[in-house]
Structure formats: C-alpha cells, structure tokens
Amino acid sequence: MHGPRFIGVFGVEGWATRSGTKLLAFGESVKIERQRMQLSISAKGKGKSKSGATIASRRKTLDIVVRFTNSRGDEVGRLAQDKAAFISTLLDQKVCAFEGTCFYAPEHIRTNDTIHLQLRCFILSSAFDGRKLRLANDNRITDLFSAAETEDEKALRLRQIALVKIFEEVNLQPNRTNEITEKHKRTGLPQVAEMAEALDNVKEGSRVPGKDATTSNTEDAEDNEGKELEQDQLDALYRKAQAFDWYSPEAEPADTFTLKLRRYQKQALYWLMNKEKDIHSRENESMHPLWEEFMWPTKDENGIDLPSNGHQEKFYVNPYSGDLSLTFPRQEQHCLGGILADEMGLGKTIEMLSLIHSNKSPLAPKNSSTVSGLPKLQRQSNGVEFAPCTTLVVAPMSLLAQWQSESEKASAPGTMKTLVYYGTDKNVNLQMLCSGSNAGSAPNLVITSYGTILSEFNSITSRGGNRGESGGLYSVKFFRIILDEAHHIKNRVSKTAKACYELSSEHRWALTGTPIVNRLEDLFSLVRFLQVEPWSNFSFWRTFITVPFESKDFIRALDVVQTVLEPLVLRRTKDMKQPDGTLLVPLPAKNIIIEEIELSKQEREVYDHILLRAKRTFAANVEAGTIMKSYTTIFAQILRLRQSCCHPTLVRRKEVVADEIEEVAALDASTGFSDDMDLQDLINRFMETEEAEGSGKSANAYGAHVLKQIREEAEQECPICAEERMMDMVVTGCFHATCKKCLLDHIEKNLNKIPKCVTCREPIKERDIFEVIKEELPSNLLPPPPTQSPFSQPTSYSLLPTSTQKDLTSSPSPGPASETQFTLRRLSSRSSAKIETLLSHLRSLRLSYPHTKATIFSQFTSFLDLLSPALTRAKIPHLRFDGAMSQAQRASVLHQFANNKGFMVILISLRAGGVGLNLTQARWVFMMDPWWSFAVEAQAIDRVHRMGQDEEVTVWRFVVKDSVEERMVGKIQARKRFIAGSLGMVSQTEEERREQKIEDIRDLLS
C-alpha cells in the first residue's frame, strides 16, 4: 500500500486556545497535529513527523493534547478531550492521519470558544507494518492486573482502544466477521474497553496497600491475587456445562481395547471421537475469528470517487489486539480436542485409553510398507517431525506409573507400546523413535511429567528455540496430547503452562475434575492450551469475560463462559443418576468416624503452653490494632498448635525452630525467652521418658518369670471393668494387669495420694506402668517379614528399644493356628495420643482382617517421620509416599502396596498423595489431622473410595478433643461448606473477608 488511504469522516469539537479575528474561516482546511506540552514552539509543525513511538514512550499520564492550526500554520486551538484521547494515540503510533476542515468558527474568536471541525481520517501505510514480528496469534500474556504494565503494553492497549473508537466514529462496518466474535461484539466492545480502563485505575490505586498481604506466606495468601469464584457460581457453571443427555449415542471401542466400558463411558468415547473429527473443511479457508474484514471506501464523504490504490479492496482489523493487516488472516488451527472433566473416579483415564485405541491417525500406517507413501508435512522444515502413532500423556509425576500400568491393562497384548519419558529414561530420540518412518516400532503412548516438559522447554528457549535438534518432546508433532490433571496449568503466566502451550500436536485434550479451580482464568489457560479460537486470545477473553466479571457483571461473564464451555467440555458427576435411578458408578458405602483423641497429661501441658502464648499474641495484637499485620505470626502459632495435637515434639522440629525463635523475640522480648525455656522443659520431660525406654534396662530387670504371670493375667478379665479381653492391657510394676483406661482412671481418682495397685495395694509408680503389646499373628504370617519401604532405613527387630521383647517372648502357644507374642513398653513413653490410638486401631484391624490395607494421611511429613518408627515397633508393615520421593521410588512404593498380600499400611503426605492416586486396594483410611476445608480431606479419602473399590470403606478422622482441631472441624469446615452451599451471587468484600479471618482466629483460640 502506498500512502494513506481514506476511511471516513467524522465531526469533532475544538476549543480555541487564543483570541483573534479571522483566525479560521468556514471551509478552511485545518492541520491536526500532536504536540507534547513540554515542547517549545519551535517544534511546532514537526509533531506529526516525529517518531510516534518515542513520543508514546515518553508520555507519562494524560498528555493527549491534539492541536490544530489554520492554513497559515498558526495554532488555533485544541481538540476536545473525548476525541483527542484516541486521536492522539492514532497520531502517536502512526496509525492514522487526519485532515481537518473548519465547519464552524466565530469570526471573532476568543479563548475557549467552541470550533466545529470535520476530520477526514486516513490509515497510514505504516499502520500495517512494524508489527510483523508479532505473530497474529500471539497472546498478550501479561496480566494487565497482576503485573505492572510496561510502556509497550500500554501502547498496545491504547492502540487497540483507539482503533475500535475510530471505526465507530467513521462508522465503518466490517463486511465479514466471525460469528462468535460478532455475537459478543454486539455487547459493546468499546464500552468494555473503557470499563477495563476504569478498573485498571482502581486496581492501580489499591495495589500498593495490598502488597503487604500478598507477601505473607500463609495458605490464604492466594486469596489476595484475584477474583475468586464463589462455589455456587462454579456449581451453576458446571450444571450448565454438564447438560448431558442419557440417550446420546455410544461408540464401541476398537477390539484392541480389552476393558469393558460402562454405558456412560461409551458415550464419552463417542463424544471424544467426534471432537477429534475435523468438521471444518480444510479446503474452505476460514478467516481467523478475531479478525474483521473491511472494504476500503471507494467514495469520499461527498460521494466523489477516490483514487483507486492498487488492487486492494479489503483490509483486516483485529479489534482485540489492535492489529491491522492487508492480507487475509487465515485461521490456522481448529481445536480438535476438548476438556474431559468427568468427576474423579468415573474413569477419565479409561475413557482416554479407549479413544487412543479407537481413533488412530489416518496417517498411521497399518504396516511399514506404506511408509514411503507418507505425505510430506508442512512443519518438517523447522525440524518438527510428525508422529502419527503417538499420543503424549503429560501427568503429575506421581501418576506416571499408574498411566503406564493402566494403559497396559486396558490393551490387548502387543497393541500398546508405552514409553515413560522421564528422568534418566529420557535418553531416547523421540523424533527418530516416533516419526512416521519408524511407525512399526514407534511407541503408542509416551508418558511424561509436567516437570520434564518444563525443563525441556527451558533448555530449548535458552538455546534459541530450535525445536528440532534436541530430539525431545518439542521436536515431535504428536498425534494427540493429553494433559492429565490439567489444572496444573491453570496459571497462564506460569512457565509450565507456557511450556504446555508450545507442545505440538493434532489433537489436544485436557483431563481434569476441576476445569475451574477458583478463577475464571483457570479455564482460560486450558482453552489456550486447546487453541480454541477466539477464546485462546487473552485480550478477547479478558474483554468479554474477565472485565465483566470483575465489574460485577456476573451474569454476562458466566453466560459467556458457558458458551465457551458447552462445546468443549464433557462432564459427568458421580452423583448423577442413570435414567433408572441408580448411580452412575455404584460405590460401596463409606463410613466416616470422627475419632476423638484425648491428649495425655504431658501432651496437654505442651499444648496449653502454646495455646496460652498464641492467645497472648492475639490479644496483644487486637489491642494494638495490628492484627492483620501479624496475621502470619498468629497463623504460625496456630500451625504449631495443630502440630502439637499430633505429637509434642513436632513443634520442636528444626524447620520451625528458627522462625519460632525469631517470632518470640519479636513478639515478647521480655518474657519470650523464659517462655521458650518452659516449653523446652516440657518437651524435655516428654523426651526423657521416651529415651528412658531406649535403655530398656529397667523393664528387662524384671526377668522372665514375669512372663508367666502376664500370660495368666491376660487370660483374665480386667479387675476393674470386668472386660474379658482387656482393652490395651497394661501391667503395673507388680505385674498386675488392667485395661489401660481403667488404670489411668484409677490413678486419676487418687490424684492426691500415691496410687496403689488395685490387686495387691503395692504403690504404683507412674513410670513403671507398661503396656502389654500382644501380637496374635496367624502362624502362617510368622515370622513377620521385614516389609518396610526399601527406601527407609531398614530397622532390624533386634534393635527395638524394648530389648525386653526377647526375654518376654512367650514360648509357642499350644494352638497351631496362632502364636501370641508379648512386648512390654513403658506407658509413660507413649509416643502421642494420636499414635497410640492409631496403633490400637491397626492392631485390632490386623487381627480381624489380616489381608486388608490401610492408608494414613497427614499434612505434616514430619509427623509421618514419627509414625514410621512407631509402626515398625508395632511390627506393622508399612510404606511411605511423599513429595520428596523420586518417580521411581513412588512407582515402586505404589507397586508394593498394590501387590502385597498381607496387612499393609501406607503413610501418605496429604499434599503429595491427596490427588490423582488410586489406592482402592485399601479399605481403611486414617486422617491424622484435619485440614481447613473438608473438601481437601474428602479428596484424599476418594483415593480409596473411588471406582474400583468394592468393599465398604471406613474412615477415621482423628480430632483432638477440646483443641484447635475440634474447632477447625466443628466451625471452620462447617462454615466453608455453608459458603459453598448457599448464598447468591454475592462475593465477600475485602473487609468482610478480613473480619472473617479474625473471627476465625478468635474461634480457634477460644
């Protein structure tokens, strides 16, 4: 294009900036030019030719002044603000030029008089270049809200708004637009753009004070980052998105798929296969949905033909990015995939595997003889090879092994070649392995982790973006990519998300039970990955979803989201009923028992001590009005309280000691130190008794004759409660047995006196009470194999602290069926109330159900560290699964757990194992400590209580009586459920949320 081209005229008001006579006459031509206020008069007239970019970059806030001069070059006035705002941008960025004509001006002009002008607008040829470096499809990834906008980004945004406005002013209508785009545009793009600006200003103002809060490192820090969806808004979205028809068609999987699909899974397969079909014909070029096509006007405002300019009749505008183009913007990609959002446990993995079997690339050769006939692929030139047989699965590390084993289980032998592409197993050249020419031996499934993707992405970007040479994930265009637990990429600015966007494939799928975790932007990231135009353009998304939502126009925003979701998402929930009224997936019952734990005296002392201090901190801060500032500190103390509910020594673990000291010093410099000593002392006392056990001497000294007595006692009923089978039998120093609780009650009753043995009146020393640990192992299980995790230090039984164990081990009992072993352990050394209760449960479970398995969840890995030796001591075989383990270790642990035939326990950190894992081999669940929201616990429980579980599941939730835990479960979890289950579209204000937090703390410490 040569020279400016006319696009239309519009009227504008101006104000005179000087007085005079005959400054401007009707019909006189007027020059419109930009001038920075700082510039001296000498620069006048050069404004237009000056580099727009430098002016733009230098302009600070509101310099939008546009002046006009008469034909003699004298300045007459400036344009009115409203129009000047966008005209200045268009001039600065060399998008348009304007020719003015005076329409009306008083003969005697005085400063501030109104002058009417008519402007003819021309698009400059420079508008079409200079932006070529940016891909048409590129997103403005930076969140305009969360990060300070750079000058460049601001310039872009101004240009976009200005372009939209000028087209509106000159009333130039596109003659071709995308249907979806058009529909949303009718809601008023310019207004939305203004809304965005207003919002920006508000945000900018509030950003600085908000900073303190966001830097805090508590669990709630996330709250401050953006607008969250209320649960009911989410529910409404999902409800609409899952309008699932029971009578929708089903598809039969290919016969290489060996599992039996349920009806709803066959329906999923039909849907999946349909989504992968390319319904858009590739022949018929379609316009990129973000672009609009315009015809150049052929006549000017007076109906006079304009000089034709070359052969170009059309030009194209992208009102969402502010891009202009003379060439046809082709839509290059269609989304041939979607989001499979079936609720956890419905078998998303199985459904995808059936798809892998049933829909293969037409390019995938049946045998190697057709290889030579493969068509050349477009992208080969930049070093990316098409892999027609290969599906890439990206999953969290903990699920890699599960994908592999499930895919093999689901496939006829030899029909599914899998490759776990991870860690040291990465020494393969995927490009060579998967390319079409190698189709015979190419893996059907490559399984990798988000971490692997990220590291390859990083190394490629650091090497300048050459995809091909590495032979890694980016050198291949896969047939299909599946992101498992796709909410991993919910943050679109995260590197992992970007790395996933860059993967190349024909079909893209995102699997997640929660496509929206708590923000609408979560969904954007998935849409971006799936390349769903126009929504994958953030500017577009922001304009029609984020901005209305944040401006409280919820209905509109959610409506739009729904139109995005509807064609993309398949979602069924577990509680959906089939037409005959039965559940989609009948699951066995699940019993949740809240186990009230009573702390021991020593534990209670530690707890009370910490509680007292937390209360003091809280009260002091309430008084000083600094409660929000010290929120983190108080939160840390509450964390400590919760830890002390699990085990008093947890609060003394290295990782928390440092900040505790700091905190004490800061909070209570005068008394802090002595406080600390108290606590140390209390813990020392606890440790002392525990270590005393290590010597084992005293217990040993009683000699073997005692065994006989204990054995006899064990046969009898408890002398106090008359129970035949004593509950947690204990013996006194004089070796008379009772139930533990009975004896402790008895001692409690005689608090002021020396307690005496109920049987022989011998005074009882509390230190000399022993627990009798009775192991009745079915003889076929003896001797118990040392089945601890191979990754934990193997502990030989001879190292057991109770060396009495050997001496006291009974001779084999007469019955061949079972053998009973006794071990004595000092009661005062009891690890912690929770551990004891757990052990007691596990012992009785093992006795009644010797071939079952149990999962134990705790959010504190340090607590798992303490549980492990306790289980070892109790000779309960156990494994451990936590975030610090390598992929190989995790796989091995899960494998052992699944395949062990006897009683088995797995210790899992809530964080590492709360999602994704399949632990249906277990039927007992112990939740050692409550989480703020029950939903998180429920998710962990669902590891066991999910599809594939065919036994009743029992869950024990350990809650310490009269403690912060009790209040967490009672009040806070209940409140969260209440919020989730009620209320309209009201969102809490910042103020309300803050008050709620303080209220929560008050509750917790009450």
Place this chain on the structure above:
Amino acid sequence: MAALPKRIIKETERLVADPVPGINATPHEDNLRYFDVTIHGPASSPYEEGIFRLELFLPEDYPMSPPKIRFLTKIYHPNIDKLGRICLDVLKTNWSPALQIRTILLSIQALLGAPNPEDPLANDVAQRWKEDEKAAIETAREWTRTHATV
C-alpha cells in the same frame, strides 16, 4: 440413667449364679445399682442366728469409688453406729477398684465376727465393749434376738 456398666452386670449375675453362703444380695428391679442385702451373723459370735438386713448402693463412678453400705437392722456393734453406718477401712481409704460387692460383704461379715473397739464408730458401744466385754456381748446377743430374728 446411663447404661449399666459391664462390671455391675457381671457382679450381679455372679452373685445370683454363685451365691456366698450366708450372704444374699438382690438388686432392685427399678434401680439395678441398689441392692437389698442380708448377712447371716457368723457362727460363735454374738450375732449367730441373726439375719441382718443392709442396703447397698453402687455410686456412679463405681468401682472407682466404693459402694455405700448401711445396716438397716439394728445391731449392737462397736464399729456400727445407730444409723447403721459401718466403720471399715476397705469401704473408705482402703477401697480398691478390684474389690467387689461379694468381697465387701464378706468383709462386713468378718467384721461381725471380730469387732474392733479400738477403732470405734459407736463410741458408747465401744466404751462398754472395753469395760465389760461380757455384758456387751450379752447385749449384742439380746439385740440380735430382738431385731435380727424373724
């Protein structure tokens, strides 16, 4: 009323199934913690031939606390007062939760056979017992005949 602890149920069953000679304890139907007790005076004691009625109540925290026992039948004994209250260490400081109704009643029976005026509850009786044991024993016999025989 809270459910009856296993311990009390068992003791009651055993008292019925395997009674102690000379001692009978029957719980009230409407209050199973409340027992009607009879004790036969031990042979070759001033209480021989007498059948003494007592009431026995198991408090809420039994067996952590001892049962409450009182003679209903008038008895002339240095360790039992006018109101029938009994001075016996195992009912007070020497109680042990391992003791039972049965053992306590046996102790009371033994107390009848071996009065202990050195640790009196009924001071006047104890005084008489020390000054003139023969006369005291005679009075005890007399009371037994009048009050404790049917």
